[in-house]
Amino acid sequence: MRAIRIEQYGGLEVLRLQDVPLPRCEAGHVVLRVEAAGVNFADTRHRAGNYPWGEPPPTTLGLEACGAIEEVGKGVSGYKAGDRVAALTNGAYAEYARAPASMVIPLPEGMDSVTGAAFPLQALTAYHLTHTAHVVQEHETVLVHAAAGGVGLMLVQLAKLRGARVIGTTSSEEKAKAIRELGGDEVINYTTSLFDEEVLRLTQGAGVDVAYDAVGRATFERNFNALKLFGHLVSFGAASGIPEPVQPRVLYAKSLKLSGFVLYAVARLPSVWAQGMAQVVKLWQEGKLRVTVHRVLPLEEAAEAHRLLESRGSIGKIVLRVGKAAA
Numbered sequence: 001m002r003a004i005r006i007e008q009y010g011g012l013e014v015l016r017l018q019d020v021p022l023p024r025c026e027a028g029h030v031v032l033r034v035e036a037a038g039v040n041f042a043d044t045r046h047r048a049g050n051y052p053w054g055e056p057p058p059t060t061l062g063l064e065a066c067g068a069i070e071e072v073g074k075g076v077s078g079y080k081a082g083d084r085v086a087a088l089t090n091g092a093y094a095e096y097a098r099a100p101a102s103m104v105i106p107l108p109e110g111m112d113s114v115t116g117a118a119f120p121l122q123a124l125t126a127y128h129l130t131h132t133a134h135v136v137q138e139h140e141t142v143l144v145h146a147a148a149g150g151v152g153l154m155l156v157q158l159a160k161l162r163g164a165r166v167i168g169t170t171s172s173e174e175k176a177k178a179i180r181e182l183g184g185d186e187v188i189n190y191t192t193s194l195f196d197e198e199v200l201r202l203t204q205g206a207g208v209d210v211a212y213d214a215v216g217r218a219t220f221e222r223n224f225n226a227l228k229l230f231g232h233l234v235s236f237g238a239a240s241g242i243p244e245p246v247q248p249r250v251l252y253a254k255s256l257k258l259s260g261f262v263l264y265a266v267a268r269l270p271s272v273w274a275q276g277m278a279q280v281v282k283l284w285q286e287g288k289l290r291v292t293v294h295r296v297l298p299l300e301e302a303a304e305a306h307r308l309l310e311s312r313g314s315i316g317k318i319v320l321r322v323g324k325a326a327a
């Protein structure tokens with residue numbers, strides 16, 4: 001089968017289209033015939049060697065896929081060959097991918113394979129950021145960094161559904177428009193102004209209840225200034241680089257909370273995980289959670305997908321088209 005692989009960590013040049021054997025279907029797993037694969041910022045970190053959860057090279061990239069089940073492993077019930085599903089996996093940039101049964105989401109009626117590949121990781125991350133890591137309340141003001149990104153646009157919508165006021169940050173007017181269209185109340189261009197000062201101005205000096213930050217180095221420290229008394233900073237990524245270490249005393253003056261989040265920790269709580277999967281699908285079916293797809297590229301153009309993400313050139317999601325959808 002064709003797959004996008006890395007044999008060493010590095011820049012775009014290490015992404016190679018190769019012919020490799022089909023994945024074996026192990027117990028507790030299914031194998032999908034992949035129609036589309038989602039591209040995540042984490043894939044660019046995996047390629048560069050900065051993703052702690054990534055399999056070391058030689059390996060196939062890609063964390064989520066959508067397609068039809070080809071084979072069902074021992075001990076798996078509830079799925080059969082031909083079922084159309086999305087799944088979190090390792091090795092999604094390929095014609096076939098193996099996924100643990102617990103990471104499989106049956107595709108709802110009316111969802112195409114591009115949307116199916118675009119939503120699982122980013123929607124679940126945003127769902128658990130707003131419902132598990134910090135339970136957003138109606139009276140709260142929420143700051144979302146990189147709010148026009150894949151996770152960002154989901155965070156904006158989910159925080160609005162919780163009833164909160166949402167302030168987003170981004171780097172261009174085109175991206176700001178996308179944030180407002182999905183419900184963002186205010187948008188700050190954090191490349192031309194100091195976002196913490198803008199947040200304080202927009203909140204009459206009070207600050208925000210929670211800040212979601214996966215930008216990292218460029219934004220991290222200023223979040224403490226932008227937070228309200230007893231405010232909460234949730235750090236879940238570092239697109240601009242790893243921040244400097246923090247001294248606990250930075251938190252004292254306003255009794256702040258700093259926490260970290262990774263989606264894979266939620267997967268260790270089966271009932272919370274299953275509830276999140278059901279909820280994001282339900283919200284999509286009800287038309288309350290929109291999936292914004294920026295570009296669909298063929299599998300062999302994975303390098304262009306990474307280039308776009310790393311150059312801040314995307315709004316929402318980039319998807320790789322792998323194979324044809326079953327008739």
Ligand SMILES: NC(=O)c1ccc[n+]([C@@H]2O[C@H](COP(=O)([O-])OP(=O)(O)OC[C@H]3O[C@@H](n4cnc5c(N)ncnc54)[C@H](OP(=O)(O)O)[C@@H]3O)[C@@H](O)[C@H]2O)c1
Nearest residue numbers: 041146149150151170171214236237238239240262263312
């Ligand atoms: N912890 C978890 O479980 C988890 C799960 C999913 C994603 N994440 C993290 O969440 C973040 C967003 O992921 P995503 O896949 O949705 O990507 P994305 O937000 O679609 O793309 C990354 C965005 O980050 C912003 N950015 C700021 N500084 C940047 C820089 N120096 N280089 C590149 N981008 C920069 C850009 O938006 P602007 O142009 O608006 O600045 C860019 O569009 C990533 O840090 C990712 O690792 C974490």
